[in-house]
Amino acid sequence: MNKSFTVLLLAFCWAALLTPAVAQRPKQTKQGDVYVDKKGVLRWQQGKQEVALFGVNYTTPFAYAYRAHQQLGVSPEQAIAQDVYHLSRLGLDAFRVHVWDIEITDTLGNLQENEHLRLLDYLVAQLKQRGIKAILTPIAYWGNAYPEPTNTGPGFSSIYSKQQAYTNPRAIRAQENYLTQFLNHRNTYTKLLNREDPDIIAFEVCNEPSYRKPEEPVTSFANRMAQAIRATGCRKPVFYNIAENPSVHDAILNANVDGLTYQWYPQGLVSGHTLRGNFLPFVDQYPIPYQKDARFQRRAKMVYEFESADILQPVMYPFMARSFRSAGFQWATQFAYDPMAIAYVNTEYQTHYLNLAYTPSKALSLLIASRVFHDVKRGQSFPRYPADSLFDAFRVSYRQGLSEMNTAADFFYTSSTQTAPRQAASLQHVAGVGSSPVVRYQGTGAYFLDKLAPGVWRLEVMPDAVALRDPFERTSLQKIVTQIVWNDQPIRVTLPDLGAAFTVQGLNEGNTFNGTATNGNVVLRPGAYLLAASGKTTAAWTAQTVVNNRKLGEFVAPPATNLPPQVVHTPAVQATAGQPLQVMAQVAGADAADSVMLVARSYYGATRVLPMTRPTLLTATAAVPAELMRAGLLQYWIVVRKPQQALTFPGGFAGTPRDWDYFHNEHWEVSVVAPNAPLTLFNAQDDKEQVDVARLARSSYSDYVTSAAGTLNLRLLVPTPRTGEPANEPGPAIALRAYLGQKMQARATALSGFKELVVKARASQPGARVKVVLATKDAAAYSVAVPVTEVMQEIRVPLASLRPDALLLIPRPYPSFLPLTFQTTAAPKPLVLSEVEVLQLILDAGAEGTAPSLDIESIWVE
Structure with missing residues (x-):
């Protein structure tokens, strides 16, 4: 072999070993201009x-x-x-x-x-x-x-x-x-x-x-x-x-x-609060009315x-x-x-x-x-939902709050998952929130792992994000909805080519970390890091090295939010007497050495102090014991105790509820009811801020009114169209939607004993067409027609009388040509109340010239 050629070949091979190369799937050529061919492509x-x-x-x-x-x-x-x-x-x-x-x-x-x-x-x-x-x-x-x-x-x-x-x-x-x-x-x-x-x-x-x-x-x-x-x-x-x-x-x-342009807001806009429930049927397809038109x-x-x-x-x-x-x-x-x-x-x-x-x-x-x-x-x-929750390399699970992509090269997930990567040894990219078989992480920020060469990876870790308030309520520059916390968090990385004792070197500006993992574990602050298997030379990789249009040392994250410690907690809607109540909260700004306590009492009872465990740096949990769960009202507070300070939540006030001079009235409370007590699904007085009303007919609207007895009612009204306007089309004109997940979870042990659905309501005219729908976590809908009269009264229907039906897609999808109903393709099953999480009440348009209305005080099961 020619000597000069040999030297050239060796130089080429050495350069190839040192050159950053991130394996990628084959990509389309994204250079130059584009055009539309004769078939509209x-x-x-x-x-x-x-x-x-x-x-x-x-x-x-x-x-x-x-x-x-x-x-x-x-x-x-x-x-x-x-x-x-x-x-x-x-x-x-x-x-x-x-x-x-x-x-x-x-x-x-x-x-x-x-x-x-x-x-x-x-x-x-x-x-x-x-x-x-x-x-x-x-x-x-x-x-x-x-x-x-x-x-x-x-x-x-x-x-x-x-x-x-x-x-x-x-x-x-x-x-x-x-x-x-x-x-x-x-x-x-x-x-x-x-x-x-x-x-x-x-x-x-x-x-x-x-x-x-x-x-x-x-x-x-x-x-x-x-x-x-x-x-x-x-x-x-x-x-x-x-x-x-x-x-x-x-x-x-x-x-x-x-070309033609479209938009998609599958459950409308501006509900004023976070929408909960299974909305995957809303995005199951995007049918266009004129797909067969040659012009289209x-x-x-x-x-x-x-x-x-x-x-x-x-x-x-x-x-x-x-x-x-x-x-x-x-x-x-x-x-x-x-x-x-x-x-x-x-x-x-x-x-x-x-x-x-x-x-x-x-x-x-x-x-x-x-x-x-x-x-x-x-x-x-693709098949219709729910059969299409697993497609190609992707999995979407509403029940787990999880989306995944899992290929030989890429493993991405949005929440903690037990799914194993398809081929761990061939992975090139990992991105996630939470934990998986590849990464164990207690933080709430996202992280990214990108393979640079065999045994050499780049890790990017974002700071923790803690939701403080509903981000979809009215906003203000003075109202923080999400807090950023820069925590030192333990992370364990399990990748075959890294091994258990890989080195870790900070890459981003100001990040001087330099250490070695123990059994794959290391404690890191947010930043960018170079991970290398033991013995690997990393001189070719610097903060200035460019891979995929990004420098390895680039790192962008907001500073820590300037707030004192925060506790975020939503109390249960109800609790069952004689059964322990699990209380969980997010805690931001409390160090690992700080203690968190639950202070609880029955309304007139003595307070009990219960230590809360810290499964992660950002969470705390404790169980209120059964003996404290008497039928009545449970009140409680969460106290974060730091070395020189105790803060009580809700409110973040100095001191504790047991101090003689603690005068703040803020607290959480839960109604504790007997195991066989009815379960309210909707109450006009209590639920008005957490329900959605869909106005499907042109002139329909809703309001809150008081009854002759002084109770608050939700009124659904379908007025007669004005002169010159077309008549309302037959079918749903206005509907109520209420998410029931938290209510059902709070009374899970009692649900199997409920036999009747009760609607307390009145209609403006006889023969009003009113339907109650219960929808499950898998978007299977069950309905029953309710014979509402002109007199406010309790109408009782057996739960066993509800039959499979189409789910009304409310809030209304936009554009308006999209479907208004969804029928599950799953085989029909009997209604199981513990699977229910959404209530709908639907008022149809009346006969031409009529203006039906419905006043609803409450709906419950017993």
Whole structure:
């Protein structure tokens, strides 16, 4: 062999050993422009592969997000760079935003070179560095006030409404002018024109327009806007919204556009509280009414916004991504990723809440959903729920609050799991919250393990996130909803090529940790670390080494929330006399050496002090003994005792309830009832803040009224449509939904003895069609018609009379063409009360010319 060749070969092999290489699944070519082929498939110009991109909307350059960063003194550039790092960390490759034209134009549509436009340029440049593609929507029609009261933008959207935008000649000319200038705008950072940047792959003309018949002006307007874009020389696909105005969908199908855009809010928006229960049936499919229309088939399909609003469960996104792919979508972007700087209060959009640091499990479900979107084939079909909870490499479990991806190379999970990785020895990437057979971790933040070479891994650990309040209630910059805690937490990593005595070296700025694991265990603070098997040389890996568009030493996390110790606890709704009551709480800010105590008493009884055990640094638990659980009222407090201080919760007051001068009235309490006492499912007086009313008929509404006896009733009313309005369609007109999970759990041992369902109500007219539905944890629904009369009375029906039925999907899915009911495909079974977790009460529209109403005082079982 030639000597010089031998030296060259050895040098090549040595370089290969030292070069960072993270094994990845085969990826699509994501370079250059895209086009729409004759069959409506979006493809890359290079390689002709199908496009599949998944990500988020993100709004820091504009509107409230911009103002909030200014108010908090946070640099928008720094915030954008940090958030884009997290988007990359979550494996996202798509970004979309409706540009607030009101902030970057004048009334004639002239583009304003201002701070908002510069920050959009900066955001696009940051995304480009991370390999994230963009579709921009230049026209939003939005004011910039929300959630504050006053618009401040000077642009054309400040003087033209959505309805005027497509009919007023001056408004149309302003939009054409603006589109021309926006497409020809040169990015301050990339130096590229928007229309020529290969990482801006397409444009959606406008965000959620508002149209009505006739259709000709709608088509004409869409064509003029598309032509304004193309007249700049732009050859990128032009998308147009079709889902917002289904009554004029033909107008868009007839327009000269390349793609169609949709949104999905499967259980509506702005419930005002966290929605609980099994919502997987709501995202089981995304049927489009005109799928067989040739005009539809030759257009590419994009989901510009989607969200499981008012829900924290980490199970919705993977199902949504699968349903999108089944429906043929090639782009989907969640609305909206919360900027880290304001995610602690969730003020940007109250009904949305997603951030890697503050909602770690939900964020990892988005990571898994991204893989679903990329790995599931366009148009691939699946069985209906619940048979499709396990599909391809993915598993979604509502009961366990868990989404998983498990392949030979990747193991991702949103919550603690017993699932073993498919091939532990071949793993390349692990990401999770909680514990698994690979990682044992007591913290509540997310972590990521990425293999760099055999026996060399990068570990990234986020700080603990503790939910303090319901993030979907009314928000304020003064109301912290999630606390960040930087704890030293034990972590055990079990990976075959690392062994049990791997070395650990801090990578991120200021992280000087250097140690060795014992039996795979090490105690770490949040940060980035290099893990290496014993004896491995790691000189080739430094904080500056770049892998997958990220430096190994990069680490982004919010600082610890400046709060004293906190205890978060929700008391049981009821408890059973003579049975111990388990009390569990989250405790933040208490060190391992601090003690936590439960102080409990019957209402007039002496207090008992019960030590609470600490299964983890963030949790505490104790059992109230059976002898204290007498029928009546149990009151209790939780005390965190530090070396120089005792704090009592609720309230966090100094001192303890047994101190002679402890005067605070705040406490938790639980009604303790006899084992055979009835169980209330709904009470108008007590449950009004935790139920949802779905107004399905056009004119229906609800209110709270008092009866002749002075008791509070929930009134469901279906008024007669006004003159000129169409009559209400037959079927459900208004419905009540109540989540029962906590109530059923509190009385679990008594449920098998209940035989009757009792409704105390009255109707405004005889023959009102009222149905009660009980739905199980698996979304199997059982219903019975209730004969409500005009007299307030207790109507009793045997539980055995409930029969399998379709589940009414409330809150109402949006867009409105989506199904309103779901029928489980599982074999019918008798109703088991212990499986029930949702109550629905449905009032049908009355006969034409009638206005039925229903007053409900309470519903219970006994």
